[in-house]
Amino acid sequence: MAGLELKSLRKSYGEVEVIKGVDLSVTHGEFVVFVGPSGCGKSTLLRMIAGLEEITGGDLIIGDKRCNDVEPRDRGIAMVFQSYALYPHMSVYDNVGFGLKLARAPKEVRDQKVREAARILQMEHLLDRKPSQLSGGQRQRVAIGRAIVRQPEVFLFDEPLSNLDAALRVDMRMELSKLHHDLGATMIYVTHDQVEAMTLADKIVVLNAGVVQQVGSPIELYQRPANLFVAGFIGSPKMNFVELSVEEVGTDTVTVSGKDIGPTTVPADPTSLKPGDAVTLGIRPHDLTHQSSGNLVGEVSLVERLGNETNVSLRLPSGAAWLAVLDGDHELRIGQSLPLSFAPARAVIFNASGIALHRKHTGPQIPGSIAEA
Amino acid sequence: MTVLSEAGSAPTHGGRRAIRRSPYPGWFFLPAALIYGVLFLAPTFASLYFSLTRWTLFNSTFIGLDNFAQFFREPFLVQGLVNTVLYAAITSGLKVVLGMLLALLLTSAIMGRGYLRSVVFFPVLVSTVGVGITFTVLMHPTQGMINETLALFGIKGPGWLVDPRLALFSVALVDVWKGVGLATVIYIAGIVAIPKDYYEAARIDGATRWQNFLYVTLPLSRPATATVIILSFIGGLRTFDLIWAMTRGGPGFASDTIASVIYKQYQAGFYGLSTAGNVVLFVLIGILVVPLTMFLNRKQGHE
Amino acid sequence: MKSRPSIFLGIIAILVSALVFLVPFAFIILTAFKNKQQATLLDFSWPDGFHLWSNIVEVVTTRNWMMVTAFINSTILTVASVTLLVVFAAMVGFVLARRKTRWNGLIEFLILAGLMIPPAVVPTIWLLQGIGLFGKLHGLVLIEVAYGLPFSIILYRAFIATIPRELDEAAIIDGARPFDVFFRIILPLLWPVTVTNIVVQSVGVFNDFTNPLYYLPGNANATVQLTLYNFQSQFNTSYNLLFTNILLITIPPLLVFLFFNRHIVAGMTAGAVKG
Ligand SMILES: Nc1ncnc2c1ncn2[C@@H]1O[C@H](COP(=O)(O)OP(=O)(O)OP(=O)(O)O)[C@@H](O)[C@H]1O
Numbered sequence: 021m022a023g024l025e026l027k028s029l030r031k032s033y034g035e036v037e038v039i040k041g042v043d044l045s046v047t048h049g050e051f052v053v054f055v056g057p058s059g060c061g062k063s064t065l066l067r068m069i070a071g072l073e074e075i076t077g078g079d080l081i082i083g084d085k086r087c088n089d090v091e092p093r094d095r096g097i098a099m100v101f102q103s104y105a106l107y108p109h110m111s112v113y114d115n116v117g118f119g120l121k122l123a124r125a126p127k128e129v130r131d132q133k134v135r136e137a138a139r140i141l142q143m144e145h146l147l148d149r150k151p152s153q154l155s156g157g158q159r160q161r162v163a164i165g166r167a168i169v170r171q172p173e174v175f176l177f178d179e180p181l182s183n184l185d186a187a188l189r190v191d192m193r194m195e196l197s198k199l200h201h202d203l204g205a206t207m208i209y210v211t212h213d214q215v216e217a218m219t220l221a222d223k224i225v226v227l228n229a230g231v232v233q234q235v236g237s238p239i240e241l242y243q244r245p246a247n248l249f250v251a252g253f254i255g256s257p258k259m260n261f262v263e264l265s266v267e268e269v270g271t272d273t274v275t276v277s278g279k280d281i282g283p284t285t286v287p288a289d290p291t292s293l294k295p296g297d298a299v300t301l302g303i304r305p306h307d308l309t310h311q312s313s314g315n316l317v318g319e320v321s322l323v324e325r326l327g328n329e330t331n332v333s334l335r336l337p338s339g340a341a342w343l344a345v346l347d348g349d350h351e352l353r354i355g356q357s358l359p360l361s362f363a364p365a366r367a368v369i370f371n372a373s374g375i376a377l378h379r380k381h382t383g384p385q386i387p388g389s390i391a392e393a
Numbered sequence: 394m395t396v397l398s399e400a401g402s403a404p405t406h407g408g409r410r411a412i413r414r415s416p417y418p419g420w421f422f423l424p425a426a427l428i429y430g431v432l433f434l435a436p437t438f439a440s441l442y443f444s445l446t447r448w449t450l451f452n453s454t455f456i457g458l459d460n461f462a463q464f465f466r467e468p469f470l471v472q473g474l475v476n477t478v479l480y481a482a483i484t485s486g487l488k489v490v491l492g493m494l495l496a497l498l499l500t501s502a503i504m505g506r507g508y509l510r511s512v513v514f515f516p517v518l519v520s521t522v523g524v525g526i527t528f529t530v531l532m533h534p535t536q537g538m539i540n541e542t543l544a545l546f547g548i549k550g551p552g553w554l555v556d557p558r559l560a561l562f563s564v565a566l567v568d569v570w571k572g573v574g575l576a577t578v579i580y581i582a583g584i585v586a587i588p589k590d591y592y593e594a595a596r597i598d599g600a601t602r603w604q605n606f607l608y609v610t611l612p613l614s615r616p617a618t619a620t621v622i623i624l625s626f627i628g629g630l631r632t633f634d635l636i637w638a639m640t641r642g643g644p645g646f647a648s649d650t651i652a653s654v655i656y657k658q659y660q661a662g663f664y665g666l667s668t669a670g671n672v673v674l675f676v677l678i679g680i681l682v683v684p685l686t687m688f689l690n691r692k693q694g695h696e
Numbered sequence: 697m698k699s700r701p702s703i704f705l706g707i708i709a710i711l712v713s714a715l716v717f718l719v720p721f722a723f724i725i726l727t728a729f730k731n732k733q734q735a736t737l738l739d740f741s742w743p744d745g746f747h748l749w750s751n752i753v754e755v756v757t758t759r760n761w762m763m764v765t766a767f768i769n770s771t772i773l774t775v776a777s778v779t780l781l782v783v784f785a786a787m788v789g790f791v792l793a794r795r796k797t798r799w800n801g802l803i804e805f806l807i808l809a810g811l812m813i814p815p816a817v818v819p820t821i822w823l824l825q826g827i828g829l830f831g832k833l834h835g836l837v838l839i840e841v842a843y844g845l846p847f848s849i850i851l852y853r854a855f856i857a858t859i860p861r862e863l864d865e866a867a868i869i870d871g872a873r874p875f876d877v878f879f880r881i882i883l884p885l886l887w888p889v890t891v892t893n894i895v896v897q898s899v900g901v902f903n904d905f906t907n908p909l910y911y912l913p914g915n916a917n918a919t920v921q922l923t924l925y926n927f928q929s930q931f932n933t934s935y936n937l938l939f940t941n942i943l944l945i946t947i948p949p950l951l952v953f954l955f956f957n958r959h960i961v962a963g964m965t966a967g968a969v970k971g
């Protein structure tokens with residue numbers, strides 16, 4: 021039974037701080053996904069948990085033990101690498117059994133566990149092969165098998181599917197999901213891929229430049245992003261933004277307007293706002309509809325007709341580049357002006373420092389909220 | 394703030410006591426460092442001191458730079474110095490040129506390529522002393538096969554190893570004979586590594602064979618050239634075994650190099666002087682090879 | 697330009713190479729077959745009779761079977777020093793390639809220095825005498841190790857740099873201790889470069905003349921190269937024996953050449969290009 025607790029975890033390489041105080045708690049059995057742009061520190065954080073990187077500051081607690089200075093083998097973790105990292109000179113059987121051999125497990129126990137893992141991953145027929153005789157997907161299975169036999173409390177994955185082709189990626193994703201369900205172990209998973217994050221995670225952690233931006237369930241992050249960064253990062257295609265100013269402040273609404281959009285009243289928490297403040301309004305491309313009496317107008321710069329939907333790139337009068345995904349097929353000319361509208365409840369208002377001003381109830385988790393709790 | 398509390402709480406967790414070991418333990422250096430340090434580095438440093446002494450292995454008298462002064466005063470020692478540089482220059486020059494030519498030949502579609510490569514390379518692996526003795530016999534002024542063959546064509550062959558003006562060059566030729574295979578192999582590796590695209594591009598531009606060589610092969614095999622020059626130059630400066638097997642530095646001191654002088658002074662019991670010879674050789678290698686390396690690598694950078 | 701193999705050029709090259717490179721070896725072999733009188737002529741003629749066997753017997757038995765002792769000594773020297781070289785150099789190459797510290801620059805400098813600087817012989821002799829290793833075979837083993845380390849380390853380091861570090865990390869997570877990581881994961885993967893190292897270094901040590909000359913004086917534990925050198929004056933007039941000797945000590949490198957040609961070439965060029 022091992023949850024995981026990260027308390028203001030820090031990592032510096034010399035002068036450069038790469039992980040800047042991460043707080044996170046993971047309960048047993050959770051599937052947690054780290055996402056963030058390249059170089060934000062996802063792998064570093066994962067490797068700190070694994071014990072492959074020294075921890076500069078803070079506490080790492082696995083189960084109920086502080087593990088900062090514990091050897092990787094004693095942390096109850098297993099890790100699957102992006103490049104699989106199979107031992108090229110060993111057969112699949114020996115690859116999977118290597119950890120048990122090092123732990124001096126009796127031969128029968130080892131054999132039984134290796135075969136059990138092979139059965140779970142349906143690779144019994146591969147046991148005698150060398151890694152070089154396997155396909156990418158099969159190698160991935162072996163790498164996972166190597167993790168399974170250790171019966172870890174926590175599985176760590178660093179972009180495990182990124183070397184596979186698209187179709188195989190979908191298959192393996194489902195298998196991982198099933199594996200998580202069957203084993204009931206805690207899993208921490210690093211990925212670039214939004215879809216992987218959204219489909220696999222119980223909880224997504226969005227990182228940027230070594231700082232946690234938001235922690236929450238996939239839908240929470242999609243619907244109630246904590247700030248501009250998360251709003252822009254989660255969801256594909258990307259959320260549209262436009263800069264506006266506050267006209268009027270209501271009790272749980274705010275009326276905004278600007279060059280591109282006439283006065284619109286949007287539900288939000290307006291307590292920190294006053295008329296005249298600069299804000300940013302965000303709206304997802306799917307939430308835009310084509311309506312002759314729309315509240316904004318853009319000039320069409322590119323049209324992609326997919327049949328069931330139409331992707332329209334637009335330029336707003338202020339010069340902002342937007343994208344609208346319209347249902348059904350629309351015949352549009354480049355250069356024509358296109359009136360659009362959206363439901364105000366779908367829009368998100370961000371204050372001048374980029375923090376989302378959602379209405380109060382079921383408050384979203386914002387940075388620091390865990391620490392405060 | 395968090396940093397403070399972390400620093401305060403760490404010792405109570407007792408975590409600091411178990412400093413994790415690096416997976417790449419420093420003691421892996423130990424056996425190698427011990428052997429290398431004691432048997433190579435220590436004597437090298439000791440030589441700096443002993444070169445300034447009159448030394449009997451049991452006691453040493455400090456005599457300042459006398460040994461070095463002697464090195465640059467005695468004509469036969471000065472000749473050893475000159476010979477060393479000459480020998481290194483000749484052998485590395487010939488190895489570069491011949492190695493390049495052989496490599497060009499042996500990378501082209503030529504009959505018997507595998508055989509030729511083997512034959513050229515094999516002498517590299519043969520005992521230097523054996524080669525030295527064999528060529529001493531072959532180069533015998535009257536009975537030697539080389540001069541007997543020349544005599545068939547009515548040419549009176551020179552006294553390869555007995556003519557003081559020629560001895561050093563004769564040994565250098567044998568050195569080239571034995572070592573050109575290595576230069577060739579390095580060049581072959583360099584030439585094979587040149588991407589075919591360059592030749593194709595050159596062909597589209599209508600380059601002739603000669604232009605191909607001049608504008609593609611030659612510049613792009615520059616790293617190989619640098620390696621061959623540096624390697625054979627250092628080798629040439631250090632050469633001892635071939636010279637010792639063939640001429641023992643003779644006739645007279647005509648083919649002495651610093652390395653053979655070091656041995657002779659050692660045999661004669663002039664340990665301080667012998668060690669000074671060693672230091673002279675370090676310095677020579679330092680002042681010749683370091684700039685040479687830098688020069689060759691600089692050229693490499695700008696293409 | 698890459699049409700059919702050039703036959704004309706090929707024939708010329710084969711003839712010239714035969715003249716330049718094969719005739720000396722043919723001369724060695726022919727002379728080894730001759731008797732003393734014919735060998736003294738030093739010419740390139742067919743042997744009058746088959747005297748190779750008696751020549752071999754005489755070379756081997758002369759001076760109290762010294763040749764046999766020498767072969768044993770050379771074999772011990774080669775096997776022992778190459779074994780130590782391989783293990784120690786691989787260990788250094790491993791840590792050097794993996795761990796970046798501020799010492800790396802210095803270590804690399806020392807390695808390059810070792811490739812360039814000739815050893816200081818008399819101080820080395822003085823030191824060997826001090827620690828009781830002068831004139832001892834095991835002393836020479838350590839000397840060969842010391843002098844061969846830079847080259848082997850460079851070969852190993854370059855190769856280890858191509859082995860993904862994730863392999864070490866996977867092993868560490870699997871519970872491997874540093875010792876296991878090296879001996880169970882890395883060392884087996886180094887096999888190709890280890891073969892290269894073994895081949896190149898053993899040819900070098902077997903053929904080494906200078907170091908035995910300095911550090912292993914006396915006939916009791918002479919190596920084959922020293923023996924040949926000593927025979928040079930003793931067999932001054934018996935060229936058949938001298939060349940039989942040369943022929944005998946050329947056999948080991950020849951065998952190595954026949955079996956490991958590719959490895960030697962790979963090793964020499966790799967090491968050379970890196971160094
Ligand atoms: N050994 C190191 N020394 C200095 N900086 C490093 C080192 N390793 C990583 N970094 C820096 O730490 C930051 C985080 O790296 P990390 O590998 O964790 O990124 P990532 O989020 O996994 O990116 P990616 O998605 O591209 O894998 C990067 O900016 C990287 O440059």
Ligand SMILES: [Mg+2]
Pocket residue numbers: 062063064
């Ligand atoms: Mg990463």
